[in-house]
Every structure is written in structure tokens, then in C-alpha cells.
Amino acid sequence: MKTEFKQRRSLFMRNVLAFGLIFLLLGFIVNQVLYQSLYTNIDEELRSVSTNTNFIEQELIKGDASKGDIPKFSGELKPHRDLKPPNSFQVQPILWSASGKIINQEALGNRYSDMANLTFDKEKLDQIEAVHVKDSYNQTINFRSITKKVDSGGVAYIQFVSNTNQLEESMTFFQQVLIGCMIVFWILSIVVSYYLAKLNMAPIMASWKRQQEFVENSSHELRTPLTIIQAKLEKLFTKPTHTILEESEDIALALNETRRLNQLTNDLLLLARSDSNELVVDRKLSDVKDFLIKASEPYQEIAESQQKKMTLELGHLQAVSFDAKLLTQLLIILLDNALKYTGPGETITVFSETTAKYWLIEVRDTGIGLKTTNTDQLFTRFYREDGARQRKTGGYGLGLSIAKSIVDMHHGKISVKANQPKGTIFSVILPLA
Structure with missing residues (x-):
């Protein structure tokens, strides 16, 4: 303050x-x-x-x-x-x-x-x-x-x-009138200056607060895997005569945390580049149907291995100009999120169609659904619905914020709503123009 x-x-x-x-x-x-x-x-x-x-x-x-x-x-x-x-x-x-x-x-x-x-x-x-x-x-x-x-x-x-x-x-009379007008308008300018200062500082302070929260949350998330890796490596030094097989569990855990740390670093770098407008959108005219099939195919296999059902519902589709690399990452985030919050026997559906003005992508699931009424918070960095810092699902709360950044770079909109009778629907609308 x-x-x-x-x-x-x-x-x-x-x-x-x-x-x-x-x-x-x-x-x-x-x-x-x-x-x-x-x-x-x-x-x-x-x-x-x-x-x-x-x-x-x-x-x-x-x-x-x-x-x-x-x-x-x-x-x-x-x-x-x-x-x-x-x-x-x-x-x-x-x-x-x-x-x-x-x-x-x-x-x-x-x-x-x-x-x-x-x-x-x-x-x-x-x-x-x-x-x-x-x-x-x-x-x-x-x-x-x-x-x-x-x-x-x-x-x-x-x-x-x-x-x-x-x-x-x-x-003399004109000078008196001129001085009077200058004083009056200068006083008015003081009032205007106050509101301009308040108005101009609002987005700056909001950005500063977001940056401060981002740094605090990032440092917390980075500290956790680093602490685990350090602890496991220090433990290995206490047992120099043990074989790799005997300490394989600790080594595997440290390696897993290293992978997570690498992914977190990449996500943070992507968000930082997006915030500074350094991320370039490489648009190319591509076939939407082929893109959706190839991007979702690995997740269909994962869903089957978890006794879940994943289907594609494709309506009228036409060729669209978009960045395939970024939209693949967007689809991966939404599908990964759906897999995390659905159980065995539940369904995940990818629906897509194009109209004369926009391209619609929806990822629907019949999982646990939403716990919050303020759906905008879901796209906030490091936000989790339960507010806990546990990594039960292996995430850091950055996926949906990255998804929103990708959609924003394509000048589109992303939203979430409850699925009926159960589950969640994430909708992405991208303009064709």
C-alpha cells in the first residue's frame, strides 16, 4: 500500500x-x-x-x-x-x-x-x-x-x-480574465490529474500484484522439488556402500522431481514470454479434422488403459489458419485435465465444428465437476479449487492459465461450465478472421 x-x-x-x-x-x-x-x-x-x-x-x-x-x-x-x-x-x-x-x-x-x-x-x-x-x-x-x-x-x-x-x-482586463481562467482550469487539471493518476496506476498496480503473486507462487513450487531432490541426494551420501539397486527408489523419486521441475520451468518460461509479447503465433492453414485426430489419439489410448471412454464428435469442419504447435499444447492441457478429474467408466468427449465466423472446440467430461461458482479463478496461475498445495494430480495449477494465454494469442475466448447431469465442459471459441 x-x-x-x-x-x-x-x-x-x-x-x-x-x-x-x-x-x-x-x-x-x-x-x-x-x-x-x-x-x-x-x-x-x-x-x-x-x-x-x-x-x-x-x-x-x-x-x-x-x-x-x-x-x-x-x-x-x-x-x-x-x-x-x-x-x-x-x-x-x-x-x-x-x-x-x-x-x-x-x-x-x-x-x-x-x-x-x-x-x-x-x-x-x-x-x-x-x-x-x-x-x-x-x-x-x-x-x-x-x-x-x-x-x-x-x-x-x-x-x-x-x-x-x-x-x-x-x-489589463484581458490579462485578469486570462489569469483567472488559467487558475480555474489549473485547479480543474489538479482534479483531473488525481483521477488520471488513480486510473493509470490501477492496471500498473494490478500487474505488479500479479507479478508479486507469480514470483511468490513460483518460488514455492520451485522450492518443493528442489528440496526433495536435495534431500534424496544427501541421503545417498550417507550410504556410500549401497548399490544403485538398493537406492533405486530414492533415485527414481529424485529423477521424477527433476522432470517435474523441468516441466514447471518450461511452463513458467512460456507464461513469461506470453506476458512480454515475445511469443510469436505461427499461423498456417491446416486441416482441422486431421489435427484433432492426431492430437487426441495418444490420449484415447491412455483413457482405455484407465478404463475410461474417450470419443470424438466432429461436426462440419473446414481448413483453418492456426498455430498447430500451440493448439496441440492447448488440447493436451484440456485432455490431461479431463483425465485427471474423471474416474473409471466415465466419459470424455471432444466436440468440434466450424461456422462462417469461428471454430469451436469443446472438451466434455462426466467427472467430479466444478466446486467453485467463480469459474474465472480456474484460469488464474497456481489456482487449485481446494486451495491446497498438494500434488495429488501432479499439477502446479499452471495448465489452464497457459491454455488461456494460448487462446488469447489467437484472439479467442475460453470458458468453463458444468456438464449435465455431471461433469465439466471447457469451450474454446477461435475467430476465423
Whole structure:
């Protein structure tokens, strides 16, 4: 539980940080794009006015009309015909003397009281810059400004300013809304991150638990035959003068446990390869009838030797593409399971047929039947119905789990149900497509 909590917390924190960084980056990009788009038109208007010869000359005449004629402006400007007419309502010209005094006070009218607090900067000519001044009510007025050198009579510089208070207010409001939305959605992302972490960790923890159980069960099953083999071999060393014939029983038991250990190792390796998707299904088009007859023939002889009856009931069968090696192992597992749980005089039936969509294989027996109502547990690794770790039937509880893996690799389904009036039916449905 502690490991699960730590993993979930770690995944949750990573999700929260990831969402937070995404929202911050998104907010920054949106803010910058909007900021640039809002001020582009104003900056273009200021540049247009600052290069309009006729407009500048008119402003110079207005500003110094009381001093007589003013020489025409002779700066390097674009022809007026190439420029759009300036918007004098938005753009306000300010004439400066060489000493930094505003000359066109009368033309500014009641705007002069606001412009009087402007600080003139001779170093930033022909550049768009943001200017902030305080009005008579101590409120901040924001401008975009560009200044040009003219040297015309008493006028040394002309500055064009455009008020941006409305844009600044709109921008401030948008930023507040953007920050609010980011906070709200970040909080929502925290909730989503929590459930995502919980959802993502569920299969991981389930897989981890299955792996832990698998390792524990495997170690238990491996330890038992190894202990027996070790004990028998150590016993042989205590009797060095005995012949093989005298100790044949212990040697046979150790050899038998070695075989079982080898089979268990192969089964565990098969399951591990299946879990890691390393087991390749080699499908080939094969005759189903011949396959079933050859695969079940050895078990018919075994059934006869145990006074049991085994029959084949084959319906309509057609050629099917499948992995013969894997399905032979599947059939062996089901037939071996049926033989273990049937007694003398009882019957085992292999039924099979194909339809347009699937191939059905059923192994029916009239044995002891099922003791559990939860049939899915039968396909769990190392599961035995009685829950005991005795090896009365010689198995390790891996057969049916291997059978399910083989069926899953063929994209089919395996199920089990009670046979009537007695026994068990294992059904395998494999899609033909």
C-alpha cells in the first residue's frame, strides 16, 4: 500500500506540474500575440505620420504662426502620395525647442496640461516607445510615441503621441480574465490529474500484484522439488556402500522431481514470454479434422488403459489458419485435465465444428465437476479449487492459465461450465478472421 501511494503521488505531482507548465506557456503566448496585435495598428499610424511631409509642414506652420514664415521641412521623408492620411484625432503632434520646451501650447489647448509632464528624450529618435505621464488628477496617461529631428526655425524636434489608455485598460482586463481562467482550469487539471493518476496506476498496480503473486507462487513450487531432490541426494551420501539397486527408489523419486521441475520451468518460461509479447503465433492453414485426430489419439489410448471412454464428435469442419504447435499444447492441457478429474467408466468427449465466423472446440467430461461458482479463478496461475498445495494430480495449477494465454494469442475466448447431469465442459471459441 505504501508503494502504491508513493507511485500514485509521484504520478499525480508530475501531472500537476505538466498541466501547470502547459497553462503558463499557453497564457504567455496568448498574451504576447494579443499585445502585438493591439499595438501594431497604432505603431503603423505613428510611422506613417512621422514620414508625411505635408502633414509635418502644416503642424510646423500652426505651431509658430505668430513668428512669421517658417521654412519648409527638408528632412528625408517619403512622398505624401505613398502614405495613407493621418488620423489626427488619435495622433497628437508636439513641437519641441532645442532646450526641451513645448512650442505649440495653443494648438494643444486643454491637452497641454497633460503633455506638460512629458519628459523629452533626444536619444531615442525615430523609435517607437511607450511613454507614461501623470495628469492633473494624478492619474497615469499612457502613450505610444515617435520623435523626429526637424531643425525648422524655433522647432528642433516634433513628437507624435497616441493615447493608449483604452488599449491598456482592455489589455489589463484581458490579462485578469486570462489569469483567472488559467487558475480555474489549473485547479480543474489538479482534479483531473488525481483521477488520471488513480486510473493509470490501477492496471500498473494490478500487474505488479500479479507479478508479486507469480514470483511468490513460483518460488514455492520451485522450492518443493528442489528440496526433495536435495534431500534424496544427501541421503545417498550417507550410504556410500549401497548399490544403485538398493537406492533405486530414492533415485527414481529424485529423477521424477527433476522432470517435474523441468516441466514447471518450461511452463513458467512460456507464461513469461506470453506476458512480454515475445511469443510469436505461427499461423498456417491446416486441416482441422486431421489435427484433432492426431492430437487426441495418444490420449484415447491412455483413457482405455484407465478404463475410461474417450470419443470424438466432429461436426462440419473446414481448413483453418492456426498455430498447430500451440493448439496441440492447448488440447493436451484440456485432455490431461479431463483425465485427471474423471474416474473409471466415465466419459470424455471432444466436440468440434466450424461456422462462417469461428471454430469451436469443446472438451466434455462426466467427472467430479466444478466446486467453485467463480469459474474465472480456474484460469488464474497456481489456482487449485481446494486451495491446497498438494500434488495429488501432479499439477502446479499452471495448465489452464497457459491454455488461456494460448487462446488469447489467437484472439479467442475460453470458458468453463458444468456438464449435465455431471461433469465439466471447457469451450474454446477461435475467430476465423
